Amino acid sequence: MILIGDTVISDDVKEQFFVCDLDKCKGACCVEGDLGAPLEKDEMDKLDKSYQKIKPYLSKEGIEAIEKQGTYLLDEEGDFSTPTINNRECAYSVYDEKGVLKCGMEQAYNDGKTKFRKPLSCHLYPIRITKYDHYDAINYDRWHICSAACTLGQKLGVPVYKFLKDPLIRKYGEEWYSQLTIEIEGAD
16 A cells, blocks of 8 residues: 555555557446446536537437436436436447547547546546545556456556556646655655
């Protein structure tokens, strides 16, 4: 376990390997699960403000789901998430010509249409953060649909914390990430 400020980081974040392999999984994480993508509190307003710019990147079915359900939903546990199409894929996801699910939010961001990339929960995956009163627990989430990503990460020698450098910096900042790197690489 690694402690940095008010975060507790699982050893799996440094010991496990991961690189998304979309050719193999086809973006299954945008379909699997009970709900859409979990949202941070500040992301709901960003979604509302960005929706009209994201909308051209979405499928007809995604637009219909969002316009029926809203840009985000409150779930049974009191958390917010993105809506889904028929309780399946995230309404913001779109299939490309190869049948791979991509994020319409991220495509709009990459084209410079919005400043909101995508939900942090998606950007950080396979890390999941559990918020407690005095700290965040940062854990690696094992999911069978990501077995190809684990294999590719192992082959390329990319640990989870390096694969997720950008989203970890997005969440906790450059200084925090530098400290994480020092803690991990100094421990090896």
